[in-house]
Amino acid sequence: MMSLDGIRREISHIDAELLHLLHRRMELAVETRRFKAEIVNPEREQEVFAFVQRSAHGLVGPAFSRRLFTEIVAESRRLQAEDYLLVGFQGEHGAYGEAAARQALPDAAYIPVRTFGQVFENVAGGALDRGVVPLENYLGGVVTPVSELLVERELSIVGEIRLPIRHCLLVPPGIHHRDVRVVYSHPQALAQCREYLRRHNLEGRPFYDTAGAARMLFQERPEAAAAIAGRLCAELYHLDILGEGIEDHPENITRFAVLAREALAGGGGKTSIIFATAHRAGTLFRVLQLFAERGVNLTRIESMPRGGRPGEYVFFLDFEGNATDTAMADLLDRVAAMSTAFRILGSYPPAE
Amino acid sequence: MNIKLAARTAEAQRAVRVGELEFGRAFVLAAGPCSVESEEQMAAVATAVSAAGANLLRGGAFKPRTSPYAFQGLGLAGLKILQRAGRETGLPVVTEVLDARDVPWVADYADMLQIGARNMQNFSLLKEVGRAGRPVLLKRGMNATLTEWLSCAEYILHYGNPDVVLCERGIRTFETHTRNTLDLSAVPALHHLTHLPVMVDPSHGTGRRELIPAMTLAAVAAGADSVMLEVHHQPERALSDGDQALLPAEFAGLAAKIFALRSALARLPETVPGRRADNPGTDSGHDMEVK
Numbered sequence: 001m002m003s004l005d006g007i008r009r010e011i012s013h014i015d016a017e018l019l020h021l022l023h024r025r026m027e028l029a030v031e032t033r034r035f036k037a038e039i040v041n042p043e044r045e046q047e048v049f050a051f052v053q054r055s056a057h058g059l060v061g062p063a064f065s066r067r068l069f070t071e072i073v074a075e076s077r078r079l080q081a082e083d084y085l086l087v088g089f090q091g092e093h094g095a096y097g098e099a100a101a102r103q104a105l106p107d108a109a110y111i112p113v114r115t116f117g118q119v120f121e122n123v124a125g126g127a128l129d130r131g132v133v134p135l136e137n138y139l140g141g142v143v144t145p146v147s148e149l150l151v152e153r154e155l156s157i158v159g160e161i162r163l164p165i166r167h168c169l170l171v172p173p174g175i176h177h178r179d180v181r182v183v184y185s186h187p188q189a190l191a192q193c194r195e196y197l198r199r200h201n202l203e204g205r206p207f208y209d210t211a212g213a214a215r216m217l218f219q220e221r222p223e224a225a226a227a228i229a230g231r232l233c234a235e236l237y238h239l240d241i242l243g244e245g246i247e248d249h250p251e252n253i254t255r256f257a258v259l260a261r262e263a264l265a266g267g268g269g270k271t272s273i274i275f276a277t278a279h280r281a282g283t284l285f286r287v288l289q290l291f292a293e294r295g296v297n298l299t300r301i302e303s304m305p306r307g308g309r310p311g312e313y314v315f316f317l318d319f320e321g322n323a324t325d326t327a328m329a330d331l332l333d334r335v336a337a338m339s340t341a342f343r344i345l346g347s348y349p350p351a352e
Numbered sequence: 353m354n355i356k357l358a359a360r361t362a363e364a365q366r367a368v369r370v371g372e373l374e375f376g377r378a379f380v381l382a383a384g385p386c387s388v389e390s391e392e393q394m395a396a397v398a399t400a401v402s403a404a405g406a407n408l409l410r411g412g413a414f415k416p417r418t419s420p421y422a423f424q425g426l427g428l429a430g431l432k433i434l435q436r437a438g439r440e441t442g443l444p445v446v447t448e449v450l451d452a453r454d455v456p457w458v459a460d461y462a463d464m465l466q467i468g469a470r471n472m473q474n475f476s477l478l479k480e481v482g483r484a485g486r487p488v489l490l491k492r493g494m495n496a497t498l499t500e501w502l503s504c505a506e507y508i509l510h511y512g513n514p515d516v517v518l519c520e521r522g523i524r525t526f527e528t529h530t531r532n533t534l535d536l537s538a539v540p541a542l543h544h545l546t547h548l549p550v551m552v553d554p555s556h557g558t559g560r561r562e563l564i565p566a567m568t569l570a571a572v573a574a575g576a577d578s579v580m581l582e583v584h585h586q587p588e589r590a591l592s593d594g595d596q597a598l599l600p601a602e603f604a605g606l607a608a609k610i611f612a613l614r615s616a617l618a619r620l621p622e623t624v625p626g627r628r629a630d631n632p633g634t635d636s637g638h639d640m641e642v643k
Contacts, residue, residue: 177428178453199456242428243460 016218016238022072029076030084030109034127039080045073084109088119088128094211094233100163100256101132102232116145120153123259131155131259136300137165138253140188146257147304150274150345151314157272157346159258167193167210167247170239171226172217177242184213185228193228195248202226214239255351267324267347270299273332275339276306276314284315287335294331296321314341323347355502357509358516358546368515368549370464370487371444373407375517376549379614380578382446383603384410386555386593387423388430394437396585400600402441404607409434409443410580414450414458415592416470423591431461438463446489452480459484469494469521469556472504482511489551491519494532502546517549518542519580520571522557531559531596534567539574551578555596561587564598565606572613579610 033039049066056065085108089097098110111128113119119131134143150157167189171180182203183190190197190204197204207213207227214233217225226242227233234241257272277283291298300318321328323344336342367374383401388394388411398409413430415423426433431447438445444463449455450471458465464487471477472493481488488508492501505516520539522532534557542550552571554564564581571579584590584597598606 177457178451201456242457246460 013221025072026076026079027109027111030079031086031111031127033080033083034086039077048073085130086111086128087130087132088113088122089132090114090116090119091209092211092215094214094229094236095209096163096165096230096254097132097134097256098211099230099232100134100161100254101130103163104132104159104161104256104258105130116143116149120149120155120259123155123261124153126261129260130158132161132256133259135160135255135257137188137255138251139192139249142302144304147302147316148307150316151304151307154343155259155261156263157257157348158260158262158264159268159348160270160351161256161258162351163254163256165192165247165252165254166231166245167228168231168234168241169196169226169243169246170214170217170229170234170237171242172221173238173240175224175226175240179224180226180242181224183226183228184216186210186213189228192247192249192252196243196246211236258348263344263346264348267322268349269320269322269347270318270350271321271323271328271347272316272318272345273323273335274314274316274341274343274345275335276312276341277338278340279312283338287315287338290331290334290338291319294327296328296331320350321347353499353503355506355546357514358502358505358548360543360545360547366514366547368487368517370408370446370515373444375487375551376547376577380408380551381406381607381610382408382410382551382578382580383583383607385412385584385590386582386597387412387415387591388426388434388447389591391433391436393585394433395440397583397600398437398441398443400585401583401603402443404600404604405611406603406607407443408464408578408580409438409441409445410447410466410582411437411445412448412592414448414454416448416450416468417592428457428461431458435461449477449481452477455480455484459486462486464489464517466519467491467504472496472501475504475507478504478507479511482508482513484513486513487515487517488513489517489519491521491553492523492535492538494522494524496523498538498541498545502542505546505548517551517578518546519551519553520557520576521553522559530557530563532557534558534571536567536570536574539571539576543575549577550575551580552576553580555580555582555593555598559596561596561598561602564596565602565609568606569609569613572610573617581606 049069052065052069053062056062087101087105087108088111089101090113091097093112101110116133119133122128123131133146135146136142182205184205184207186209187206189210210229211233213227214229214237217227217239218237297320302316303313306312306314323332324347367377373380383406385397411434413425413427415425434445434447446464446466447462448466448468449458465481466489469491490505508516520535522534525533527533534554539550554567554571558564558567568579581603582597583600583603585600587594587597590597
């Protein structure tokens with residue numbers, strides 16, 4: 001039966017959804033900036049007004065619809081004039097990638113992108129200014145699809161962020177902790193919270209994404225269900241936090257890279273390169289020897305099979321030093337000369 | 353009765369650790385409101401009791417109330433408030449857990465789990481806290497004998513949790529002037545029977561603010577390892593048990609007397625009953641009989 005409280009709860013939920021849709025609309029408007037010379041396009045605006053007046057129906061009349069969209073279009077123009085830096089991340093709003101992007105580049109517009117490949121493509125093509133992608137997780141290891149894209153695509157790393165992954169148990173408001181039975185999240189997040197789930201007698205259900213699971217709770221409000229996702233999702237999807245920092249190992253950190261089309265002017269104290277060597281004894285050793293002789297501290301070395309060439313590997317090397325320094329540039333020239341393939345991914349300031 | 357784990361043995365006294373506190377080795381002064389009511393209330397009370405020398409913060413989030421219409425507590429939201437107040441003042445927190453289903457949730461936020469008087473013999477709850485990996489404060493049931501009480505402690509010990517503190521909080525007698533009759537003879541008696549540390553709760557034990565100071569000092573004199581006091585910055589507005597809450601200033605005055613009494617007792621020759629290393633007036637090496 002209908003009750004005033006019930007109706008008001010429903011209204012609040014619709015308001016939250018309206019704001020989400022408006023946010024998505026503004027986001028798209030800001031994205032159009034990279035595709036047009038002028039912000040104001042009277043023809044397009046008339047098209048929008050005609051459409052919303054035509055589509056208005058029932059209690060929402062054409063005049064109100066027009067008034068409402070006059071406001072929306074004005075705000076959209078204002079936002080476009082702000083000329084936000086467009087930063088893409090993989091996943092839904094609230095993903096750890098977005099948390100990393102916010103940490104790396106405050107006051108930007110954070111654009112959700114479906115796949116890692118699309119993050120690279122959109123940055124390369126100019127639709128986005130920066131991309132933020134995970135390189136490795138200290139518990140889970142290398143993010144292989146990203147490594148492959150770094151090899152294939154000619155983007156530069158211009159920054160890195162270390163993001164502590166603190167998982168939260170989230171529920172729609174008003175759900176009592178005793179009523180929670182199942183927990184949706186990405187399989188990796190579920191695995192990282194296995195002990196917590198066991199202790200609280202909760203059943204994990206795999207979902208395509210942590211933030212996606214939080215968003216599903218917000219939209220579908222299933223009974224007896226919770227999600228594991230970052231704190232940002234609690235804010236974005238109006239969820240209650242039943243537990244925070246619920247991962248079994250607190251030293252759960254993911255390292256993210258900031259990608260751009262151009263290398264960072266002046267570089268920074270840390271450099272990433274990729275190279276491949278001829279399939280002969282001692283070639284990798286001789287490359288590493290160059291670094292050792294000059295006392296350069298290596299912070300990461302990783303090998304990956306080279307696509308389509310069985311038995312051949314490409315190496316990822318991170319080290320302390322700036323590729324724009326003369327001595328370092330000289331060292332890297334020698335590495336390049338010894339390699340069958342070589343590229344500087346970027347020099348950038350190291351994360352804290 | 354078999355209380356092989358709780359029984360006092362000749363072995364060295366084992367302290368119950370809660371954060372940096374060591375029950376049984378150093379005196380613990382627990383204080384805080386009956387119920388967690390709001391962020392402001394907890395911050396005000398926690399700051400005041402910490403400044404006065406309390407080293408353990410209490411606050412109820414799940415409340416066992418005589419009437420179903422009385423305030424039932426803030427639940428998980430209350431636990432978050434309590435945890436924050438504890439972190440900001442640097443005090444570990446103790447809070448009651450009412451239901452076996454809540455144990456892992458409460459253990460996420462509390463440093464010590466309290467089993468209330470009404471749940472002393474709730475055996476499924478005792479088993480659950482036995483497995484929770486948090487020290488337990490076991491209150492005496494209002495009509496429980498010492499033997500029954502120790503059997504309940506034995507449950508928790510048996511299910512794998514060695515850290516149990518007993519809390520005397522008054523028993524039901526024919527007297528109606530007081531809410532309960534505070535059984536202070538339980539303190540030396542328990543020290544005789546068990547190695548578990550003993551706390552006294554004069555707030556529930558009397559239910560009357562004017563009786564609390566005298567009975568608190570009596571508990572300290574009787575050798576209690578700890579006392580717990582209810583403090584509220586606005587008792588007349590408290591959502592539960594306002595009649596037995598001390599004002600912060602009253603608590604501070606009483607705390608000063610507790611510390612003074614303890615150092616006075618420490619200077620006495622060996623006439624005061626007790627046997628613990630830190631117990632005032634006792635030679636820590638001697639195993640004293642309480643007559």
